[in-house]
Amino acid sequence: DVKVTQSSRYLVxxxxxxxxxxxxxxxxxxxxxxxxxxxxxxLRLIYFxxxxxxxxxxxxxxxxxxxxxxxxRFSLILESASTNQTxxxxxxxxxxxxxxxxxxxxxxxxxTVL
Amino acid sequence: xxxGEEDPQALSIQEGENATMNCSYKTSINNLQWYxxxxxxxxxxxxxxxxxxxxxxxxxxRVTLDTSKKSSSLLITASRAADTASYxxxxxxxxxxxxxxxxxGTELSVKP
Numbered sequence: 001d002v003k004v005t006q007s008s009r010y011l012v013x014x015x016x017x018x019x020x021x022x023x024x025x026x027x028x029x030x031x032x033x034x035x036x037x038x039x040x041x042x043l044r045l046i047y048f049x050x051x052x053x054x055x056x057x058x059x060x061x062x063x064x065x066x067x068x069x070x071x072x073r074f075s076l077i078l079e080s081a082s083t084n085q086t087x088x089x090x091x092x093x094x095x096x097x098x099x100x101x102x103x104x105x106x107x108x109x110x111x112t113v114l
Numbered sequence: 115x116x117x118g119e120e121d122p123q124a125l126s127i128q129e130g131e132n133a134t135m136n137c138s139y140k141t142s143i144n145n146l147q148w149y150x151x152x153x154x155x156x157x158x159x160x161x162x163x164x165x166x167x168x169x170x171x172x173x174x175x176r177v178t179l180d181t182s183k184k185s186s187s188l189l190i191t192a193s194r195a196a197d198t199a200s201y202x203x204x205x206x207x208x209x210x211x212x213x214x215x216x217x218x219g220t221e222l223s224v225k226p
Binding site: 004031033035040041042043045048050058088090092094096101102103104105106107108110 | 147149154155156157158159162202204206212213214215216217218219
């Protein structure tokens with residue numbers, strides 16, 4: 001079974017803090033993704049990565065950065081957290097299989113920025 | 115937006131009834147996928163239908179795809195209380211392999 005784990009289920013941070021969200025997958029997947037989920041807005045893609053040290057901007061990258069130093073680990077960084085970044089953050093991974101990629105999700109991190 | 119749009123936003127039915135959810139999109143796709151999310155958890159993949167397929171079954175799930183109308187439907191037959199969850203469609207856009215665009219979801223409530 002594919003397992004995608006996220007470092008925290010719940011996180012509370014203060015405005016201006018630097019926040020690290022970690023995601024680890026154990027199935028040697030090439031692709032990894034970070035989404036945020038907000039009521040009424042569905043899932044929105046923040047950043048994704050097709051390989052180690054590679055990153056691509058998604059639909060809403062502003063205020064975020066990512067790091068992928070190892071294939072199994074994809075980190076999302078909030079350089080200076082703001083209250084509008086309070087959200088549920090979901091990490092996912094997939095195996096590149098041209099035209100039939102399915103994504104495996106972690107349990108999510110609910111981040112509150114005060 | 116190329117985003118999949120789902121209809122209805124919320125659906126409440128009795129156990130044993132069928133549940134139908136619809137998804138529409140605006141662009142050419144490689145495939146369309148359906149995911150399920152239990153409250154406060156991550157998403158779980160249910161079923162994938164390729165752009166050259168019209169219908170697919172998996173257990174109590176039936177998915178149809180009409181690429182001429184750019185729409186898909188998910189049917190859950192003989193629903194159970196445990197089917198209560200949010201259901202999302204996601205499209206993989208043609209020539210943008212690996213990246214999915216998710217709809218806003220349908221919240222299904224199945225009452226015992």
